[in-house]
Amino acid sequence: MSKRILEVENLTVDIPVGGGILHAVQGISFHVDQGETLCIVGESGCGKSLTSLAVMDLLPKKAKRGADVLKLSDEDLLAAGERRMCDIRGNTMGMIFQEPMTSLNPAYTIGNQLEEALKRHRKVSTREARDRAIYLLEKVGITAAESRLGQYPHQLSGGLRQRVMIAMTLMCGPNLIIADEPTTALDVTIQAQILLLLAELQREFEMGLILITHDLGVVARIADRVAVMYAGQIVEEGTAEQVFNRPTHPYTQGLLECIPIPGKTDRGKPLGSIPGIVPSLIGKFNACHFAERCLFATGDCTRGNIDMRQASEQGHAYRCILDADTCRSNALEKGVA
Amino acid sequence: MNDVVISARGVTKTFMISAGAFRGKKPLHAVNGITLDVERGEVLALVGESGCGKTTLAKMLLGLLPTSAGSIEFSGVPVANIERLKLAGLVQPIFQDPYSSLNPRKSIGSIITLPLRVQKDPDPSTWRKRAEEMMELVGLPRRLFENFPNQLSGGQRQRVAIARALINRPEVVICDEPTSALDVSVQSQILNLLQDLRSELNLTYVVISHNLAVVEHIATRVAVMYLGRIVEQKDTASLFDNPEHPYTKALLQSVLTPDPSLGVPDTQLGAAYPNPVNPPSGCTFHPRCVRVMDHCSVAAPHTIQRPGGFVECHLYDENEGRGRVAS
Numbered sequence: 001m002s003k004r005i006l007e008v009e010n011l012t013v014d015i016p017v018g019g020g021i022l023h024a025v026q027g028i029s030f031h032v033d034q035g036e037t038l039c040i041v042g043e044s045g046c047g048k049s050l051t052s053l054a055v056m057d058l059l060p061k062k063a064k065r066g067a068d069v070l071k072l073s074d075e076d077l078l079a080a081g082e083r084r085m086c087d088i089r090g091n092t093m094g095m096i097f098q099e100p101m102t103s104l105n106p107a108y109t110i111g112n113q114l115e116e117a118l119k120r121h122r123k124v125s126t127r128e129a130r131d132r133a134i135y136l137l138e139k140v141g142i143t144a145a146e147s148r149l150g151q152y153p154h155q156l157s158g159g160l161r162q163r164v165m166i167a168m169t170l171m172c173g174p175n176l177i178i179a180d181e182p183t184t185a186l187d188v189t190i191q192a193q194i195l196l197l198l199a200e201l202q203r204e205f206e207m208g209l210i211l212i213t214h215d216l217g218v219v220a221r222i223a224d225r226v227a228v229m230y231a232g233q234i235v236e237e238g239t240a241e242q243v244f245n246r247p248t249h250p251y252t253q254g255l256l257e258c259i260p261i262p263g264k265t266d267r268g269k270p271l272g273s274i275p276g277i278v279p280s281l282i283g284k285f286n287a288c289h290f291a292e293r294c295l296f297a298t299g300d301c302t303r304g305n306i307d308m309r310q311a312s313e314q315g316h317a318y319r320c321i322l323d324a325d326t327c328r329s330n331a332l333e334k335g336v337a
Numbered sequence: 338m339n340d341v342v343i344s345a346r347g348v349t350k351t352f353m354i355s356a357g358a359f360r361g362k363k364p365l366h367a368v369n370g371i372t373l374d375v376e377r378g379e380v381l382a383l384v385g386e387s388g389c390g391k392t393t394l395a396k397m398l399l400g401l402l403p404t405s406a407g408s409i410e411f412s413g414v415p416v417a418n419i420e421r422l423k424l425a426g427l428v429q430p431i432f433q434d435p436y437s438s439l440n441p442r443k444s445i446g447s448i449i450t451l452p453l454r455v456q457k458d459p460d461p462s463t464w465r466k467r468a469e470e471m472m473e474l475v476g477l478p479r480r481l482f483e484n485f486p487n488q489l490s491g492g493q494r495q496r497v498a499i500a501r502a503l504i505n506r507p508e509v510v511i512c513d514e515p516t517s518a519l520d521v522s523v524q525s526q527i528l529n530l531l532q533d534l535r536s537e538l539n540l541t542y543v544v545i546s547h548n549l550a551v552v553e554h555i556a557t558r559v560a561v562m563y564l565g566r567i568v569e570q571k572d573t574a575s576l577f578d579n580p581e582h583p584y585t586k587a588l589l590q591s592v593l594t595p596d597p598s599l600g601v602p603d604t605q606l607g608a609a610y611p612n613p614v615n616p617p618s619g620c621t622f623h624p625r626c627v628r629v630m631d632h633c634s635v636a637a638p639h640t641i642q643r644p645g646g647f648v649e650c651h652l653y654d655e656n657e658g659r660g661r662v663a664s
Binding site: 001043044116138157158187188189190191192195196199214215216218219220221222223240241242243245255256257258259260261262263264265267268270271272273274277284 | 526
């Protein structure tokens with residue numbers, strides 16, 4: 001069995017706001033093994049980005065994090081202080097953010113920023129840091145790597161900047177990379193290249209990868225396992241094959257119906273849609289979060305919280321009162337099989 | 338003969354770009370000689386990577402930017418001769434980001450009725466009723482009339498933008514990435530709405546998008562742009578079933594369908610998008626092309642008629658461009 005890199009159990013994020021407490025993340029559990037890609041997918045406001053920030057302990061000051069277990073390899077992150085977290089972030093746990101322009105410092109050269117990442121965590125000479133930077137820039141497919149070191153972020157295109165970000169994340173050889181919408185700001189052709197690169201590097205360096213995105217196409221192509229989030233909870237979890245080929249939760253089914261799929265959706269025919277909007281997460285919520293928008297909701301859906309339950313296969317779980325067979329036959333009826 | 342609403346002939350837009358503090362300005366051909374007809378009732382999609390000139394072309398179609406060369410005609414009348422106000426009544430835009438395209442200090446009602454005020458509509462007493470009818474048509478509850486944009490969700494805001502665009506009953510609506518700022522479930526609602534409105538109000542759309550799955554779904558004709566040129570233009574079925582230009586093929590390959598049995602595609606596009614100030618010689622796509630031939634870097638390809646439309650590529654030229662290189 002491969003090594004477990006990250007284990008999260010019952011993670012919560014509460015943010016005090018004007019009208020009460022916003023329960024942005026409500027008891028999320030997941031884990032990532034060595035060499036595994038976990039995709040967290042969901043719409044804006046579902047708590048996917050806060051989940052990643054909570055793992056890195058980068059939440060806004062007023063937000064409160066709670067968890068039963070939060071372990072990186074063998075280290076308990078709940079007990080780690082700010083100083084220890086600074087040593088971990090960028091060292092054993094790397095991050096890639098959405099907008100490469102805002103996450104690179106415009107006032108320093110690429111080389112400077114890459115070298116700093118290594119020098120912050122390791123006792124190395126500038127020479128060694130520089131060699132590592134060149135090696136990694138070449139690894140991420142940047143030509144003439146040595147001459148790039150002297151360039152500033154504004155001299156690079158969006159795709160190149162994201163490659164530099166990836167190289168920077170790899171400087172210390174992390175066990176885990178958390179990538180929050182790494183390709184959303186890029187063109188489709190560049191997106192494919194960056195994803196391919198991430199997948200290759202992950203295989204080569206045997207890292208765990210958490211990819212946070214709203215793009216189901218990206219998820220299907222790159223994920224080993226998928227967690228679908230809705231309104232602060234994971235509503236379905238399983239391998240990519242299970243979630244995409246046998247979607248069980250009505251929300252997952254609805255999402256898959258919403259996107260036009262070349263070759264499958266009839267051109268010009270209306271797309272499926274999920275009626276209504278995401279519920280407010282302020283205050284206590286004691287019902288299925290999706291009930292208001294669900295086509296199959298019954299009175300039972302609003303009587304108390306719904307727990308995750310096992311679908312017909314090992315490792316595939318969903319959060320719904322309906323049994324898996326009913327959910328599946330609903331899906332077949334709607335044509336999302 | 339088809340009913341052509343907008344007809345562009347050899348349209349070019351050149352910006353002068355500063356190349357450095359003490360250097361002269363350099364020309365950047367954002368749109369480089371595009372000829373395009375938009376027929377009544379169709380959905381024409383412009384696709385391509387950022388920087389290919391889609392938005393510049395759309396701005397010229399809207400009359401917001403003058404052309405540097407070439408002409409744009411609206412129902413046979415040159416756009417330059419149409420009064421600004423009249424043109425605004427005929428062509429209307431819907432922009433990408435409904436968070437920045439709506440004035441945060443105006444109520445929904447006044448945003449939607451603004452075009453009526455601008456056009457000096459003779460009957461102010463009916464404005465509210467007409468705005469409310471339009472809100473209903475685009476799926477906004479009437480009670481939001483007095484609300485402000487910050488009280489609305491992204492999807493609702495985009496509906497406001499659509500209502501505002503349609504209140505004067507334009508003939509053509511130019512949608513610049515209408516759904517890319519929206520969530521998946523909201524995106525499908527807006528796409529369905531645009532489709533319904535098109536048949537209900539007999540609209541013509543020019544849709545700009547980089548999401549090819551969306552384009553395939555709503556467009557009737559697709560123009561693929563690369564560095565200011567249309568490199569392939571065909572009806573949707575021909576383009577998606579039989580893409581011919583290597584760039585179109587690469588674009589289609591990079592569409593990530595949610596199919597877990599397929600991995601991440603390798604588009605083999607290699608080099609990044611070229612700097613439009615110094616475009617490559619010959620066919621501008623040749624440095625990234627997988628099927629590049631010797632003469633591609635020398636001669637620019639001509640427009641070649643193909644089933645369903647045209648393509649600009651030496652691969653489909655019977656002379657393979659050799660004749661022109663020699664001459």
